[in-house]
Amino acid sequence: MRRRVWRLLLLCLMGLTAMAHESRPAYLELNETAAGRYDVLWRTPVLSGMRLPIVLRFAEGVRTVVEPVESELNDSLIERRVIDAGTTGLVGQRIEFIGLQASITDVLVRVSRLDGSLTTTLVHPAQPWLEIAATPGMFSVAGAFLIHGIQHILGGFDHLLFVFGLLLLVSNGWMLVKTITAFTLAHSITLALAALGAVRLPGPPIEAMIALSILLLAVEIARKNRGQSSFTIQWPWVVAFYFGLLHGFGFAGALAEIGLPQRDLPLALFSFNVGVEIGQLLFVAVVLSLRALLLRFRLPRPALLYARPVASYALGTLAAFWFFERLSSFWT
Template identity: 60%
Template structure:
């Protein structure tokens, strides 16, 4: 039996990250929409935690003039500022700064949509708290941006990662694990593409609730396997991974839909995002397998190993059950 003593540590890190950074790392968001020649609607949303607004300020180009004064709307988790501006020389070549972002751990997502229907999405980081609006982006820039979007989404998608962790726990052989993860990858790539291209549409809230349920069911399968009971997942892990992977793909598609795809580069952006998801997933699997190998190297006692595996499985199940009830309540409301 592969040793899983360190899996409890891995899960604890995820739980801590979710509670400690779920709000702090929620990105700020700016939507710039060209509504008429040289006129742009600006929507600026900043996260709010415990009644405190993220200490960042939007600084528009000096040439920008307000057509309408800013209006502020308070939501439960954010403040939304909306205004209409005019830029005599247009938006291309201008710089928009997010003052104060460098002092936070938060990114800002900026989406620009022009009258001709083209749009772009850029992630602004604290290390470079501004965006320069270019006339167009090269294919390499598009691919690089969406590759990073994919990696970041999977590494911050704790539910998807817990599902992969559960697969690692139930599959003991390396070759079978490779086939199982490949089946999961193929499945969510299919539904991600179909949903993003609007070939298939599935409402987001039911999907998110069902994803949590899939993790809970997988945790139950691990317990059954540990007890020596017959388990469909233990016998046909690739089939279960493929089936649930179709569901998880819709979850990935929801995130990609929020970001948007650049007109003219849709296939490239979709491919790069998918590759990014897979890169992030492989990084996670490598980290878990590395922890397992380390635990085996230090020769953790078998009894400790078994208890650690069970504790991790129960923790996964509890977290999944909580997510399921939370998302089901939100869906019902």
């Protein structure tokens, strides 16, 4: 029985690790430096030493002024060039990503214009092209960053696993509400402070500490399974608040990669944060619904006895792997 459990944990670990790497988005940045002229940065992920076969194609009439120059990183290839799209620029023109439809990744496109406006768009494999629109209005900005927030939290396995750990640790309904609320309030505070530039912390140590927070939470779940008690078990909302401050810096790092439009900075920040909360609430609702559904079935007693310990050890194993993996990135 134990061997089967550990085999299952290992398969889950390998699957989540592979998913995290395969789903890394490609990135296209277009900075307008003069009327119709753009600096282009095109980054494609590298998986197992192979570049994802996605080809960037501009519309006819767009000419290359400075030929592409490539540089190689550990996890991606970067291509830089300068293009000229004429006096009207890229507005109304289509950019295609050939081969994207055959992948499971997305492309994050960031366009900054001479007037100071900034737009970000996520291109999916189902529609592997993008038409550059004129400067978006307030509703367009709010909608875009709301979607970015939802997509980020639902694709952020470490943040979701921490919330999942809170659901395993807290069984009382009112205490669970306080704990999730404390976590939400805390990461909203640090997200706003970091996004506005009031506090700056380096990304790699934050990511490692987020993994460590999940590992420590898994230890507390295992302690509760043994009938023991601790400060975290008695006051989970306090611990969730302090760890939430840490996770907020992680959200801010993702938001920094997207970029905030200076003209609509408060609106974009608010919309992104609302999107994160919507995604988090969706995840909590799904987990609680599944738990309620399972309780309706009369499961064998061994399954009930092993369910929570297996979940806590799986959580701790994956968090430990992430922690040491992120530590090793300090020297690479």
